[in-house]
Amino acid sequence: MNARFGDAASPLAGRTILQIIPELEAGGAERTTVDIAGALVEAGARALVACEGGRLISELQARGGEWRAFPAASKNPFVMAFAVRRLRRLIERENIALVHARSRAPAWVAYYAARAAKVPFVTTYHGIYNGESGFKLRYNSIMARGDAVIANSHYTAQHITRLHGLPRERMDVIHRGTNLRAFDPAQIDPARVRALRESWGASPHQPIVLLPGRLTAWKGQLVLIEAAKILRDAGDHATLFVLAGDPQGRDDYVRRIDAAIAAAGLQTRVIRPGHCSDMPAALLAASAVTVCSVEPEAFGRIAVEAQAMGAPLVVSDMGAVTETVLAPPDAPEADRTGWRVPASDPQALAQAIGHMLRLGASEREQLARRARSHVEAHFGLERMCESTLAVYERLLAAARPPGHFSGLA
Numbered sequence: 243m244n245a246r247f248g249d250a251a252s253p254l255a256g257r258t259i260l261q262i263i264p265e266l267e268a269g270g271a272e273r274t275t276v277d278i279a280g281a282l283v284e285a286g287a288r289a290l291v292a293c294e295g296g297r298l299i300s301e302l303q304a305r306g307g308e309w310r311a312f313p314a315a316s317k318n319p320f321v322m323a324f325a326v327r328r329l330r331r332l333i334e335r336e337n338i339a340l341v342h343a344r345s346r347a348p349a350w351v352a353y354y355a356a357r358a359a360k361v362p363f364v365t366t367y368h369g370i371y372n373g374e375s376g377f378k379l380r381y382n383s384i385m386a387r388g389d390a391v392i393a394n395s396h397y398t399a400q401h402i403t404r405l406h407g408l409p410r411e412r413m414d415v416i417h418r419g420t421n422l423r424a425f426d427p428a429q430i431d432p433a434r435v436r437a438l439r440e441s442w443g444a445s446p447h448q449p450i451v452l453l454p455g456r457l458t459a460w461k462g463q464l465v466l467i468e469a470a471k472i473l474r475d476a477g478d479h480a481t482l483f484v485l486a487g488d489p490q491g492r493d494d495y496v497r498r499i500d501a502a503i504a505a506a507g508l509q510t511r512v513i514r515p516g517h518c519s520d521m522p523a524a525l526l527a528a529s530a531v532t533v534c535s536v537e538p539e540a541f542g543r544i545a546v547e548a549q550a551m552g553a554p555l556v557v558s559d560m561g562a563v564t565e566t567v568l569a570p571p572d573a574p575e576a577d578r579t580g581w582r583v584p585a586s587d588p589q590a591l592a593q594a595i596g597h598m599l600r601l602g603a604s605e606r607e608q609l610a611r612r613a614r615s616h617v618e619a620h621f622g623l624e625r626m627c628e629s630t631l632a633v634y635e636r637l638l639a640a641a642r643p644p645g646h647f648s649g650l651a
Contacts, residue, residue, distance in 0.1 A: 253635045255286030257339040262329075262348040264315035266296030268456070268488065268517060270394075270418055270543040271344045271368040273298070274626070277419065278342075279307035281627035290336060292329070292348070314348040322351050329355035339641075340634055344368060349384045362637040366392040366416075369540045370401055370561065379405060390633045392416050394541040395562035401540075414633055417565070418541045419626025420617060425522050425550040427610075434523040442484055442515055444527075449481040449599055452528035452553075454521065454544050455535075457489040457514065462534035462558065463499055468588035469534075471506040473596060481599065485514040486524060525551040530598040533557040536586045542566050545580070550617040552610025554598035555580035556591065568616060579613040 259282050266272050276298050279289035283306035291302055292312035299309050310332060313325050329351055333341065341356045342364040343349035349365055356363040365388035371378075385391070386406040391413045393399035399413050423429065444450055451470075455461040463485050470483045489496045496514075503512045518524045521544075525531060531548040533539065538561030545566050548555045557563045559582035564572055567580040581598070583590040601609070 252285040252287075253638060254282065254631060256288075257638065258288040258290060258336055259340050259342065259634060260290045260292060260310075260333070260336070260338045261342045261344060262292045262312070262314050262352050263344040264348060265294050266291065266298035266302060266309075267490075268297065270541060271366070272296065273543070274366070274368075274418060275344060276302050276305065276307070277421070277623060278627060278630055280305035281631060283307060285631060290338065292332070312348075314345075314351070317347045322347065325351045326354045326358075330358045333359040333361060339638055340364065342366070342634075343385075343388070346371070346381060346384055349387075353384055353387060362389045362634075362641060364388045364390045364392065364633065364637065366394065367398050367402055367540070368394055370398065370538050382406075389637055390414060392630070392633065394418055395565055397538070397562040397565065398540045414629065416626055416629045416633075417621055418543050418546065419623035420543075420546050420550050420621050421623045422550060422618060425525070425547050427526055427551055430522055430526050434520055435527045438518075438520060438523045439527050442482065442513060444482050449529040450527055451481055451483045451530045451532060451595055451599075452486060452524060453484065453532050453534065454486045454518065454524065455533070456487045457485065457492055457495055457499065459495055459498075460535055460537040461487070462532075462536050462586075463514075464502055465534050465536060465586055465588050465591060466532060467499070467502045467506060467508065467512055469592035469595060470508055470512055472588060472592040474506075474508065474511065476592075476596070478596070478599075481511070481529070483508070483512040484524075484528075485512065486516070486518040487514075488517045521547060522551060525553045528553050530554045530556065530595050532591065532595065533563075534583075534585070534591055535561070537561075539563060546617055546621045549579050549613035550621075552606075552614055554601060554606065554609060555613070556594040556598065557582055558585035559583060560585050566621070568612075577612065578609070579616045 261275050263275050279302055282289035289307040292310045293314045313321055340362045341352045343352040344366050365385045367385045371382045383406050386402050386408045393413050393415050396415055399415050402408050453466050525548050531553045533545045535558045541562050545557050557567050568577050569582045581594040583594050
């Protein structure tokens with residue numbers, strides 16, 4: 243991390259910043275929460291996270307952040323009303339200088355608590371939220387009501403303006419940052435890769451196509467199963483397809499996945515091993531990675547991490563991928579860092595996967611080098627942390643006196 247974060251002269255030194263999110267499970271918003279908490283601690287600030295729990299709590303605490311158990315996932319109006327009072331007391335008791343909300347339900351709670359406590363309120367629009375009915379628009383609009391509104395891509399910023407009318411100049415676009423030390427092929431012990439392949443039941447030289455992401459219909463697992471059948475019918479009897487992710491309670495969708503695998507006769511070729519806790523090793527183990535979402539990605543963290551690891555990558559051509567994955571016609575062939583195919587098109591997906599599996603060693607090496615350089619130039623963790631902390635500093639500089647924010651919105 244940049245040395246400025248450890249400088250006692252930082253404007254954030256000695257201040258307490260609270261982030262609020264439903265849970266700290268796997269996901270881009272959750273990972274960003276932990277990364278920003280770590281950057282705050284390095285800046286000499288105190289980093290609190292209010293949420294209901296999750297597997298990343300231990301990492302948050304290891305990086306110096308503090309967890310406050312809080313009913314941040316509830317959408318029950320009565321629970322939320324009680325939570326506003328509880329959060330205001332937390333703000334006042336812990337002398338919190340700024341509140342940053344990363345999801346809609348806790349953002350409503352944080353909005354009213356921060357206003358009552360007269361502290362700045364920040365939101366990050368992490369996703370392209372579904373629903374454009376009057377009720378859903380109002381519910382989603384809380385993410386555009388911050389004293390500072392952060393969009394995780396230019397695509398997301400355009401979405402916010404279209405739905406909520408917030409001018410582009412009122413937003414900060416801050417791309418999700420990737421930890422380039424953790425996602426560095428040179429730093430991965432081969433034993434980690436071998437252990438993961440063995441846990442998946444892959445033979446030593448068996449090609450693997452990896453789809454990382456929680457098991458939800460919009461992530462496109464069913465599209466990949468169709469593509470796997472197309473490839474099998476075309477003569478590919480070796481490749482293992484790995485759907486790595488949590489079902490998160492979506493039992494009906496899991497049954498649909500299993501039924502699709504059985505109907506295609508791919509029970510030995512498509513597996514779903516659950517959550518993967520070692521994504522750098524998983525990406526290095528893969529012969530190809532796909533992010534075949536059937537709805538737009540607001541950013542696409544996995545696509546960036548795959549490029550950082552030099553993995554051949556194919557993504558659905560919509561959403562923010564034009565910002566993260568270089569491919570014709572938006573970039574010259576010589577600059578390509580991945581492949582983009584139409585969403586929900588298993589034939590096009592199968593064709594791209596087949597092409598990636600046939601890449602020669604020199605082609606893979608050149609692709610990996612371009613992709614890594616692209617991520618280093620645009621999507622590093624330090625850039626994200628510096629930009630986010632600069633937003634905090636700007637708002638706190640406008641608060642006079644500290645703890646009594648006059649408001650910018």
